[in-house]
Amino acid sequence: MQDEYELVEGCRRQDRIVQRQLYERFAGKLFVVCKRYIHDPDEAEDVLQDAFVKIYRHIDSFRFECPLEAWLKRIVINTALKAIRKQKPWEHTADIQELAPVLPQADESLPSLNYKYLLQLIQELPPGCRAVFNLYAIEGYNHPEIAEMLDIAEGTSKSQYARARGLLQQKLQSDKRFADGYPAQGRSE
């Protein structure tokens, strides 16, 4: 596997082949990150595209102070949040009761439960609380950090997370596989 240092140096030289190698190595994971934040597939592709252009243009600012994947992920998340902010999701948050708990069509067997099923659940969330849920439950940020990132009040972050959790709870509880506890984890394709 190609060394990260070599990849970064190649991108700094604007070597198109190395840029492609970087893309092929990380685009899969980062595309799922985009889809977690952006429901619309076309828009998620746009976010991924914008994020990679930013990555290539600002690769000089990467100083190997953290893993390359974490740096790339942070750029993708920031790009996605920027796209979400344009939609102003905080201004038209619908009531929880208005959102019908649409359960995705999942396979009956537990082992088949993979990230796609959960991704679909997350994508069904309203944009605002989807972002907060992603940042809190998956990326590991705390509420003050999320409030700063999204330019919202800390209380809003907490309430949005509670709301996301409530919606997911509704959906998951209707799935009998969750009645007894932790579901079998599926992995990526």
Next chain:
Amino acid sequence: MDELDKNLPDDFWRKTFDEAAETPPPRVWAAIERKLDESDGPKVVPIWGWGPASSRSLFWGSGLAAAVALLLVGWWLVNTPSTPPTPVAHIQRAVPSENVAASTKRTESSDALSTETSPADASTTAANKVIASSGVTSRLKAERSPYNASTERIAAVKDASETIARNEKAFDSGFAALQQHIAAIEASQRTQSVASRMQAVAYSASQHAESGVQAFGSAHEAAFDKLSGKPMRLRTIGAIQRIVWARPVEVDMEPAMIKSKQKSRELWASVSMMPGSFNPTVSLKTAQPSFSNTMIASSTVSNQSAVSSRASFSVAYQAGAGVQLNDHWSVESGVGYLSGRSTVETPAQQYLASVQMDALTNRNTGLNNLYTDALRSSVRSNDLANAPQANYSGLAANGFKSAAPYDSRSIQAVTNDYQFVQVPVQVGYQFRPRKKLSMAVLGGLLTNIFVKNTVGEALVVTSKDGVYRPVSLAATMGARVRYRPSRQWSASVAGVYQPSLEAGTTADSQVQTRPTSAGMSFGVDYHF
């Protein structure tokens, strides 16, 4: 905690998406590549949103300033006082320019205007009379083209009208009549011929010019005064006055492939220290034609092969710079200082063997020995008393320098402290280019510039003494491992071996050296 949280572990979501991957469609990379290609071209940097202008307050401040500036300019334009119109300008406004233009255009087909036998001939004649009275007739006759005729007739109308304006009695009736005829001209544009219109104008002019002809005189000259400029006025809002189509200059498009990738060669500077060993490999010449100490040659107890040198600690400091020619090859150079110590074991003179024996090492520690005597003899001036370059510490004056034969059983250890200035030029080949941990093999030439050699801390031989070559060449070779944790800084460790390519002493010197050094170099590099 609700039921869901109880059932799901804390990192359930994180673990689920930790390794999740989904290949994006190929069009994403195509779009990225397209954007990257676009960004490689010349950029148009907007004055806003860049650098210090990116702050929102500055953006709005700039907009406000621009709005205020526009308002001020608009206020100035609206309130600029217009200069009072001259009578000529007044008359010009009274005669719509479009009618004049129309009449001018229509005269193109009126070649027969002057010869036309219409009922207006009389009025034309009358107008000609007026013009003739003002001295213009001759010019009109000379230029018989229809355009000139109509233009001059209009001028005649102006002249006549001005005359009317100056004649208060005729003004009212004349101006009213002129307006009537102007209206008649407008009407005739649609229904009448150009000839009839011009005749009507000429007729009306002649009617009223006659009344003011006496006051005409030389006053018509004033009609050709310079027109005053019009003040600037804002155009009607919303009305498109004029559309100018402009085609921008096309820039020659260069194929992207032609763009040469101008990669800047990587440069670095380094400082290093190399502790190691230095061995001058001292020997004495077997044939000594110029050796003044005949005792050496004739002595049976002395043995030249007994003179030997042992390597001792040395340290070299070097500051250098290098340039990376491509991924693998580099060229390096620099300047350094080498302080190399060594010990020469040489037979001592028999006379001193008994008195200068070191009790502990069983070695003679005096400086009367084969090696130092050979050194002294190799100095350009063999007259030791007249050899100011060498510091013999009074030993030469002892008078027993060659008085006794050398005893190989009594070995004397003499320390040598060589000092060189070194200039290496070497080529490097990297095996792991552009990686954090890279390795390279190095090879090249080393120029050793001899400074001095201190023998036994008493005898100092410099390059001026003619014993050692001022400049000698050596080969340098080694392997280097470089760790580069950041873009700018790296640390390197190298193993270096530097054998000399030629003797370090002059050809006629009794002492022959061939220095060799080896060591480990530790350096810090800064990459530009």
